[in-house]
Amino acid sequence: MAFFEAPKLEVGNVLVATTNNKGHDPEFWAQTIADRIVSVGGNCHPVIAQQAEEFKESVRATALHYIKEAIKSDRTTLTAEFERQGHKDMADIIRSL
Amino acid sequence: MAITTALCTSFKVEILKGVHNFTAAGDQYKLALYTSSASLGAATTAYASTNEASGTNYTAKGAFLTSITPVASGTTALVDFADLTFSNVTITARGSLIYGEAISGDPSVCALDFGGDKTSTAGDFTIQFPTADASNAIIRIA
Numbered sequence: 474m475a476f477f478e479a480p481k482l483e484v485g486n487v488l489v490a491t492t493n494n495k496g497h498d499p500e501f502w503a504q505t506i507a508d509r510i511v512s513v514g515g516n517c518h519p520v521i522a523q524q525a526e527e528f529k530e531s532v533r534a535t536a537l538h539y540i541k542e543a544i545k546s547d548r549t550t551l552t553a554e555f556e557r558q559g560h561k562d563m564a565d566i567i568r569s570l
Numbered sequence: 571m572a573i574t575t576a577l578c579t580s581f582k583v584e585i586l587k588g589v590h591n592f593t594a595a596g597d598q599y600k601l602a603l604y605t606s607s608a609s610l611g612a613a614t615t616a617y618a619s620t621n622e623a624s625g626t627n628y629t630a631k632g633a634f635l636t637s638i639t640p641v642a643s644g645t646t647a648l649v650d651f652a653d654l655t656f657s658n659v660t661i662t663a664r665g666s667l668i669y670g671e672a673i674s675g676d677p678s679v680c681a682l683d684f685g686g687d688k689t690s691t692a693g694d695f696t697i698q699f700p701t702a703d704a705s706n707a708i709i710r711i712a
Binding site: 480483485487490491492494496508512 | 575576577582585653655657658663666680682684688689690691692693694695696697698699700701702703706707708709710711712
């Protein structure tokens with residue numbers, strides 16, 4: 474007797490993350506980057522899973538560092554532009570964030 | 571009225587008719603947000619503005635999705651989208667609809683229930699898609 478598994482069309486579940494009066498923190502984006510790059514399957518060998526989790530943490534930490542650096546660079550660009558156009562008060566606000 | 575996470579039945583038929591093309595250069599897909607008053611699910615056939623969410627900095631019909639080239643994982647074919655952020659918005663939504671913006675009639679792909687009202691006030695409203703693997707990806711043919 475032969476058994477055939479019927480083809481299945483399925484849809485996954487999404488998550489929604491929201492903020493109020495600000496954008497997402499760098500930590501949110503770093504975790505998102507790590508989650509998108511490294512996925513650890515539930516059925517893999519524990520040693521492999523442990524290595525993958527450590528790699529994932531390394532990805533998260535590296536992403537977090539450079540996200541913060543990118544934000545600093547962008548704020549430098551913004552403050553320089555505001556000051557160039559005579560808006561020192563706005564430059565100071567950006568600098569204080 | 572309810573929003574139920576489901577692949578639209580019309581989408582399944584349209585796959586067999588060759589209506590959809592999920593490659594990056596193919597048909598362009600959008601995600602629109604809806605309030606809890608909307609009725610979305612397997613029976614939804616196309617985008618409609620009825621009970622679409624509205625708010626500051628949200629444009630009707632939603633926003634385009636990216637990174638959508640289909641791939642295989644084992645014997646399962648899957649489609650993935652990059653997470654989508656509506657920036658600096660003030661809005662409340664209970665669910666969403668993915669549909670083909672560049673296809674005649676804006677045919678629906680799937681309805682997504684958020685599990686409850688999600689609100690963002692002058693902030694980011696981010697849709698996070700599941701891991702792109704054979705067990706979790708947003709659209710899978712197993």
